Amino acid sequence: MQIVLAIVIGAAFGAVLDRIGATNPTVISGMLTLRRIRLMKTILLAIGTGSILMFAGQMAGLVDVGHMSVKTAYVGVFIGGLLLGAGWAASGYCPGTGVCAAASGRKDALFFVAGGLLGAAAYMATYPAWKASGLLDGIAGGKVTLGAVPGSKFDGLFAISGDLLGIVLGAVFVLVAFVLPDNLTGGKTPAEVPAE
Amino acid sequence: MTLDWKLGGVLLGLVFFAAVLLVKPIGVSTQFVILNGIVTDVVNPEFITQTDEGYTSTNAYMAKSNGKYAKNAANPVNYSFIFVLAMMAGAALSAFGRGLDREDKRLPAIWKANFGDTPWKRYAVAFLGGFIVLYGARLAGGCTSGHMMSGMMQTALSGYIFAAGAFLAAIPTAMMLYKEG
Incomplete structure (x- = not known):
């Protein structure tokens, strides 16, 4: 059953990423220059929608809180984020959109995936040094959500209702998505996605 | 479309x-x-x-x-x-x-607009980019999907820390590299 779900949800995710333009490096790098941020609006709306549905569903008892999976906060998350951000902007791909683009026949994405496998291997080889450095040790409680979510395995950073906070933040994401202009640099928005 | x-x-x-x-x-x-x-x-x-x-x-x-x-x-x-x-x-x-588009599959439009018809340079940047992206993602314990989308959706502190790092590096990098298109 799990495998069937993997196929259905995975295929839907890949297809939607393709249709919102996220597998196109022109769209991703264009978004990161802040000149063409339509995709950022899409993603903010998606995070907000997902958040509201999930937390409302958990409050109503329709969504199993046990499905939540919160990753540990540590200094390496920030350093890793910086590295990923630089490579993401330069290549126009992140791990998910890169494999999707490679499967869609984009030649540069094949190079991205090959580089990615090598980068992952390099991390596998250097992991003990990071571990020893202490930069992987949890900070601010490690696996925490911003508020305390009732019934979850995770602590809340602040002593407020995690469910309500999740819905409020979800609404903020949706609101920001609607308020953002198409271009954040103040200049004229270059032509929408160039011919593909 | x-x-x-x-x-x-x-x-x-x-x-x-x-x-x-x-x-x-x-x-x-x-x-x-x-x-x-x-x-x-x-x-x-x-x-x-x-x-x-x-x-x-x-x-x-x-x-x-x-x-x-x-x-x-x-x-x-x-x-x-x-x-x-x-x-x-x-x-x-x-x-x-x-x-x-066949041509876009060979070389994305934004690359062409900034660096001309230089596919091998593009493939080298994509390879190097892939290396840094996955090294960084593994160091962070997740990527754009796991940390940014799934993490922020669940109000995970780690998701916000990750997003801060990623955009802090990504925006200046993109602005420097891609002035056109």
Whole structure:
């Protein structure tokens, strides 16, 4: 059953990423220059929608809180984020959109995936040094959500209702998505996605 | 055809929600490690071994968390690995359905606008970019999917820390590299 779900949800995710333009490096790098941020609006709306549905569903008892999976906060998350951000902007791909683009026949994405496998291997080889450095040790409680979510395995950073906070933040994401202009640099928005 | 952002955003949000409702939040970058593990274990069968309690590996990263990654690499037909394969198939079918421009597949428009017809330079940047992206994602313990989308959706502190780092580096990099297009 799990495998069937993997196929259905995975295929839907890949297809939607393709249709919102996220597998196109022109769209991703264009978004990161802040000149063409339509995709950022899409993603903010998606995070907000997902958040509201999930937390409302958990409050109503329709969504199993046990499905939540919160990753540990540590200094390496920030350093890793910086590295990923630089490579993401330069290549126009992140791990998910890169494999999707490679499967869609984009030649540069094949190079991205090959580089990615090598980068992952390099991390596998250097992991003990990071571990020893202490930069992987949890900070601010490690696996925490911003508020305390009732019934979850995770602590809340602040002593407020995690469910309500999740819905409020979800609404903020949706609101920001609607308020953002198409271009954040103040200049004229270059032509929408160039011919593909 | 790119979807209207409102429709696209709601559809993507529904996919995130379906994932957490039915199984668990979406994540991708771990599967690069799993694929490395599968391939290495084929070349060197000693790489992943079964123990009384489960699986372990000669690589400390594969063996961490009680051999969680080693187990998945030894059994590739598992939810997370199949998820990524299905995601590739879904994207490929969708791209095939709308028809990708041949020239853009060879060299993306934004690259051409800034650096001309230099495909090998582009492939080198994509390769290097891939290396940094996956090294960074593994150091961070997740990528754009796991940390940024799934993490922020769940109000995870780690998701916000990750997003801050990623955008702090990504925006100046993109602005410096891609002045046109």
